[in-house]
Amino acid sequence: MMTRRITQLLIGLAMYGISLAMFIRAGLGLDPWDVFHQGVSQKTGFSIGVVVIAVSFLVLLLWIPLRQMPGIGTIANAVLVGLFADLGLWLIPGFSHLGGQIAMLAGAVILNGIASACYIGARLGPGARDGLMTGLVRRTGWSVRLVRTGIEVVVLAVGFLLGGSVGVGTVVYALAIGPIVQVLLPKFMVPERVKATDGTTSGPATEPVEAVPTAPAA
Template sequence: MALLLKAGLGADPWTVFTQGIARKTGWSPGAVLLVISVVVFILWIPLRQRPGVGTVANALLVGPLLDLALWALPTPHELPVRVLYLLAGVLGIALATGLYVGVGWGPGPRDGLMTGLARIGLPLAVGRTLVEVSVLAGGWLLGGTIGPGTVLFMATIGPLVGYVLPRLTLAQPEPSTSR
C-alpha cells in the first residue's frame, strides 16, 4: 500500500478511500486504516462474519506498518521508478493476500466484508464490486488519487491473487483411513 501511495499514480480502491479520509482529517494513512478496520468489523456483526488471527493481525498491524513504510520509503520523482513502485505494490498486495488467506488465518477486515455479503446470498462478484466501487467513489470524492495505477490494480489483482493463492495455500492433512 505504501508503494502505491508513494508512486502517486493511483491506488487500489481501499487505499484511495484511506488516502481521501487522511487528506480530509489530517490523520496519517495508517491511523485512518485502523479506524476503517474497526468500522468494517462493526459491519461484520449483522453478516455473522467471524474474524481469525489474520483478520486481527491485518487490522492492528497494517496501519502502523503503512505509516512506517511511508516514512521509510523515498518518494520517487522519475516516472520509471514510480511505475516500479506501482508494480511492486500490486504484486506485494497479491502476495500478502495469498499468504494470510492461504494459511487459513481468516480474511482481512475489508475482504471479510465481501465474503460476509456473499454468505448472506449476494454473489461474491456483485458484493465485491459494490464495495470496491463505493469506497473508490468515496475516496475520490474525498480527494484520493485515482489514476492508471487504479485501473491496473483493478484489472490485475483478481488474476494475481488467483495465481498466488493456490501456490501459498497450506495443504490440509488427509483424513486418517486407518482403523
C-alpha cells in the same frame, strides 16, 4: 504447522502494508479501499496507517449483524497492515520522475500479490473488508461479483470526493492483482490436516484453490 501459518500470516501482512506505502509513493492511483483511506487521511490529518486500522475495526462492527466470526488473521490484518503502511511511508522516498513512479507501481503490484497469497494461504481468517463482502453475499444471496463491485464503487467514489488518488494504478491493480494471486496462491496455501475416524490426523487435505478475492487484504 501452526507456527508456519502464523509466520506466513505475519510476513504477508507486513509485506501488504509496505506495498500500500509503495502504491502511495508511486503517486499513480490506489485500489478502491485505499483511495478511501487516503481521502479520509487527507481530510482528518491522521496518518493513512491509523485510518486503515480505524476503518478495519469499524468494518468489523458490521460483521455483528452479519454473524461473521473473525479469526486470528482478521485481527492481525486490522492492526498490522496500517502499522507497516506507515513504516513504509517513513522508509520509502517519493519520486518526481515518471520512470521511478512506474517502477514503484510495478513493484507495489508484485509485492501486494505475493503478500496477498501469503496471508490468504495461511488460512487464519479473512480481512475485515473481505469478510464484510462474504457476509453480505451469504445474507443477501447476491453474487460475489455484484456485492464486491457495489462496495468498491461506493468506497472509490467517496474516497475520490475526499481527495484520494485515482489513476492508472487503480486500473493496473484491478486488472493484475487477481491473476497474480491466482498463480501464487497454490505455492503458499498451507494444507489442512484430514482427521481420521479415530480423531488422528492422517495427512494434508488436497483441496481445490478457492476463488481469489480481487483486493484481499486491507
